[in-house]
Amino acid sequence: MRMCSFCTPQDELKRAIGYKPKGIKTMSDFLPISKQDMIDRGIDQLDFICITGDAYVDHPSFGAAIISRVIEAEGFTVGVIAQPRWQGTKDFERLGKPKYAFLVTSGNVDSMVTHYTAAKRLRSDDAYSPGNQAGHRPDRAVNVYCRCLRKIFGDSVPIIIGGLEASLRRFAHYDYWDDAVRESILVDSGADLLVYGMGELQTREITRRLSEGEPIHSMTDIRGTCYLTEPRNTPIGCKECPSYAQVVQSKESYAKACKLQFLEQDPITGRALLQRHGDKMLVQNPPMRPLNQSELDKVYALPFARTYHPVYEKQGGVPAIQEVEFSIAHNRGCFGDCNFCAITLHQGRMITCRSEKSILAEARKLTQSPNFKGYIHDIGGPTANFRHPSCKNQLEHGLCRGKKCLAPTPCKNLDVDHSEYLHILQEVRQLPGVKKVFIRSGIRYDYLMEDPDDSFLRELVEHHVSGQLKVAPEHCANAALDCMGKPHVETYKQFMEKFYQTTREAGKEQYLVPYLMSSHPGCTLKEAVELALFLKIENIRPEQVQDFYPTPGTVSTCMFYTGLDPLTMKPVYVPKTAEEKAMQRALLQYFKPQNKRMVIKALRKANRPDLIGNGPHCLVRPDPSDKPRQETKNNTGGYKRTDKPQGKSGKNKRSENKSKRGTKWQQNGKTKRR
Structure with a gap:
């Protein structure tokens, strides 16, 4: 789950327990x-x-x-x-x-x-x-x-x-x-x-x-704010969402409200929104404009102490500081617009960024810290390699309503340029005391693949990867990816090939670590099996898998609750039971012995028993304690058992055969009863 621009996933912070920055500041700081x-x-x-x-x-x-x-x-x-x-x-x-x-x-x-x-x-x-x-x-x-x-x-x-x-x-x-x-x-x-x-x-x-x-x-007139008022004081010219009472009663109304809320989040074209709550009217004023570069520079130049308060020292400090103490945020916003991400509704899709001068000033400040070891952990943000608006049109007309810049395929007007970001990375790594500059907040590989100039990819591989580069294909099945708002897997395959080729040419041994998500709306067991096969073919063994987490305010959460895609109002399959979620998660780590029984169960439920066996195409070997019955067809077109129990009387055999009535048997994909 990626909830906000500068948050680090919980699992990556656990190792920070007991971390204590050197040179603790005084109370007056x-x-x-x-x-x-x-x-x-x-x-x-x-x-x-x-x-x-x-x-x-x-x-x-x-x-x-x-x-x-x-x-x-x-x-x-x-x-x-x-x-x-x-x-x-x-x-x-x-x-x-x-x-x-x-x-x-x-x-x-x-x-x-x-x-x-x-x-x-x-x-x-x-x-x-x-x-x-x-x-x-x-x-x-x-x-x-x-x-x-x-x-x-x-x-x-x-x-x-x-x-x-x-x-x-x-x-x-x-x-x-x-x-x-x-x-x-x-x-x-x-x-x-x-x-x-x-x-x-x-x-x-x-x-x-x-x-x-x-x-x-x-x-009541400040952009980027919400307030409650009497219905009679409601401003004119606003778009009204279905009321609280309506969205509680109707999932279709909830989906319509969600669509309106996302369509009106552009700082240029966004309109005020209303939603009635009982005897009060909630008014959302249009979004506030993003900070311009000068304003953003001034924010990051404020006199932050850059660590936790000394009062926490006896308790072992605050571990969240470790991942950010030597990281630099250079941008805000993300036009990647994944459906499960909160950034669209919080930061927005429009990119704003700091100047090179501001970033270099912060980098020099980091090198003067007593705890600095020569490594800048990140120069990034919601998406590290976004430094410009997705296209020139949005500066005057805003971002396109109801369309994504990168998914399912990149927009023909996409303006791809890594030159400024690349120059910043080059300048920072030349600073005295800097040994290495990493990019850890993630890049959009689909955006990178649209760049006709390979300079950024080459320097990324040669200078800015710490052995592993984290990217987020999330899935490989198009049905799931479309619901996620992600590009199709062909783009990721092309990037993998190009990344490993560039890595070999650089004489390095580096790997891609893909973020993968199970149980997202639109993902059935069929898509989960497809992803497991993709991982096997590509020899990818993920150590961590994220179950979809329906957090407030995302399009994917709307899908999870309503079973509808709010942008199209078409039905979406939603895996909700604990058992199915466990099966989808196990399939993504089919290679783990503890997942074997769950994987076998999932494959049978997905009608893919052909993937249970000893062949090279199989995901798991059969469980010795779970021997399937062998059936042969008799002359009458019926079935007879070939594994009859031995040493039982005819009466017992007849009783056993009688008890088997109603059992389902499969023949040529059709379900029959014996």
Whole structure:
């Protein structure tokens, strides 16, 4: 599951337990987290207080850190309450009452995803918490934090919510953990205003207007925000989604609402959207424009401490910092637009990027860290090799409505150019103290294959792969790939051939590590078997397989809930039972001994017993303890058994034969009864 632009998958962070950056900063390098910090800075009352479900890590890969530093840069005082204990009021009162507002986020990841696996099992760890320990934040953290604040402070101070959890739950949404449709998080939490998307421009405008004395409820014209109002105050000229009551009752209405929400997410062409919730109307203003390059450079130049707060040192630190401490984010947005990804509804499809000067300045700063060993782990983002808009038309007209730039085939207007990104990589790896620059956030190989110039691929192979390059074909069956919004597998095969050829020419031994997903909508056991055969033919043995995780706010989650593709309204097959999910997952790792029985069961259910055997084309060998009956056809066209039990009386034989009536037998693909 890839939920946000700078999040690292949970499994890659587990190895970071106990990691401690050298040269821990002092308290004064961070924003206030206690009354004593306020006293030391001569602050009687903070202007704004940020509450986050993550531990306090003052690094630009953490959304709460960016927003709090942006507020500080506007000339306001701001404090941070990280992972408050929600069972009481003490932590929420720690910094007193802010002058203008509380800003609330669950952290970098939806709190339910942080707590539960795709199988809804409780996780035992949390890389965004001190010591990698789970349990430092509640389920549905935004709702819980807001209700605690209302209980303590009433309506005397505005509450503004943002971040991934708020952004993706801004409309009525299917909640996988409840297996039900929930109201907008703005209704559920009781907050006054919701900021969706990356949030810097919205935050600047909100803070300025609050400081000028404007009430929060009059701020109904800020792009990139949602608010609740009386139906009679609904603005004109908006597109209306089916209401909360309608999407609860009708899956078709839910799919129609989902389609509208995705079609209106372009900052140039997007229109305001409405969705009725009982006696209130939810209004989503059009998306905020992305930051331009100068603005983005300024954000990353803010005085981040770039590590976790010293208060966590005794608990072993915050392991999430390891994957990002020496990584550089150079872009935002992704026109790859995979259906299972949250980026489209959160960051958007339009690419914005930092200047080469800004990236080099950050790289030099990294080399001066006491913990730097010469390796920059990543210069990337949602997709590392996107530095430009997908085409020139979108700068004036926005991205195409209802169409994808790369899938199922690349658009004929696609503008492919790796030259600037390649130059940045070359310049960074020439910096004193830099031994190696890796690309770990992933590349779009389908975009790379459209580049007539092979320079980027050659330098990628020669300089920027740490033995393994992670890419995301996700599947090989076209039916599944179409539902995912991914290119067909022929593109991946061409890339594999080109990558390994370039690797051989460079005299290196490097490998592709494909991300694969099981049980996505549109994937039956037939497609899962097809993928298993593809892996066998290509000699790919994935160590990890991701079950599809229906997280809030994605097209794929809409498919999972409704059984419809919201963009076409055509029915989609959805694997939902635990047994079928287990079978699909086992097929992707058919080579593991512990999966053998499940693979055999799946192959039989998929009518592919020909893949059970000792031949080179087979996926698994037969199970010795599961001998199939042998049947021969008699002269009358019926069947007789050739493995009759020995040593039984005729009576017992007749009883046994009688007990076999009703058993199904297969002949020429037709089901008959004996």
